[in-house]
Amino acid sequence: MTACHRPTLSGPTGPARRRSTPGRSLTFAALVAAAFSGFPGALTAQDADHAAVDLPWPPVATFSIVGYDPESGEVGVAVQSRVFSVGNGVVWGKAGVGVAATQAIVDVSYGPQALELLELGYSPEVVVETILAADPNPDPERWTVEGRQFSVMDAQGNVATHTGPAASEWAGHKIGEYCSAQGNILAGPEVVDGMVAAFESTEGHLSYRLMAALEAGQAAGGDIRGMQSAAMLIVKEDGGVWLNNDVVLRLQVDDAENPIEELRRLVELAGAQRERIRASRR
Numbered sequence: 001m002t003a004c005h006r007p008t009l010s011g012p013t014g015p016a017r018r019r020s021t022p023g024r025s026l027t028f029a030a031l032v033a034a035a036f037s038g039f040p041g042a043l044t045a046q047d048a049d050h051a052a053v054d055l056p057w058p059p060v061a062t063f064s065i066v067g068y069d070p071e072s073g074e075v076g077v078a079v080q081s082r083v084f085s086v087g088n089g090v091v092w093g094k095a096g097v098g099v100a101a102t103q104a105i106v107d108v109s110y111g112p113q114a115l116e117l118l119e120l121g122y123s124p125e126v127v128v129e130t131i132l133a134a135d136p137n138p139d140p141e142r143w144t145v146e147g148r149q150f151s152v153m154d155a156q157g158n159v160a161t162h163t164g165p166a167a168s169e170w171a172g173h174k175i176g177e178y179c180s181a182q183g184n185i186l187a188g189p190e191v192v193d194g195m196v197a198a199f200e201s202t203e204g205h206l207s208y209r210l211m212a213a214l215e216a217g218q219a220a221g222g223d224i225r226g227m228q229s230a231a232m233l234i235v236k237e238d239g240g241v242w243l244n245n246d247v248v249l250r251l252q253v254d255d256a257e258n259p260i261e262e263l264r265r266l267v268e269l270a271g272a273q274r275e276r277i278r279a280s281r282r
Helices: 028-035 045-054 110-119 124-134 190-201 206-219 259-280
Strands: 008-010 062-068 075-081 091-094 098-104 148-154 159-163 172-176 179-183 229-235 247-253
Touching: 062 098, 062 148, 062 190, 062 206, 075 091, 075 098, 075 148, 075 206, 075 259, 091 110, 091 229, 098 110, 098 179, 110 124, 110 148, 124 148, 124 159, 148 179, 159 172, 159 179, 172 190, 179 190, 179 206, 190 206, 206 229, 206 247, 206 259, 229 259, 247 259
Parallel strands: none
Antiparallel strands: 008 172, 062 075, 062 179, 075 229, 091 098, 098 148, 148 159, 172 179, 229 247
């Protein structure tokens, strides 16, 4: 786990340590790693998909980013993956509390747990440590806790991220200024590097910064299996349209040939709506 505003790059980590390169194990993670190891007999991305058939569910192989805008007070999360409707299991958020991304050998309950602990006043670091320590690891052979990957950001932009040593390679994360990018079954560390750089260098609304990060991640190779779905969630107390709406933006592309392109279209539509509303109030 790593936690701070300063840029850091990590492969799989435990609660009290960090490493720059992922560990190896004789699991699905190792099979995927072999696909890109450069050694004779390397698997293809299609072979990696076939290797997942012995698992109870397909891993949420993906890249995501959590981010905070200190000027607007908005906090958000965005994701892309080669699975159907990735937003249903990865993105979590509550205004005034924070956001979370849950992925890899995922336990979806990590999302609601993270928000509940944040709301009780615990720091993201303590939230991550607490959730991992309490995980009962009910299927250690096929769906091990060692493969969990998740990121937790509070409503002030403090963040902590964990990548387990059995997350499907390449797996890792990088924490930047008010952001954290994380992913698994990726082309390499350049994916999360590019995402953080894009988030930090892009100006404008938080949705544009999150969108730029996803586009940069894909441009760097993204999920080695390809694309299928994407999602974005941004929250702020009373930040949405209409009365008593804490959801600034909730967008999902559940199945598309180029979900990032479609998500960009929706983000631009939302931006045009914001401008129309802003103009009407002048």
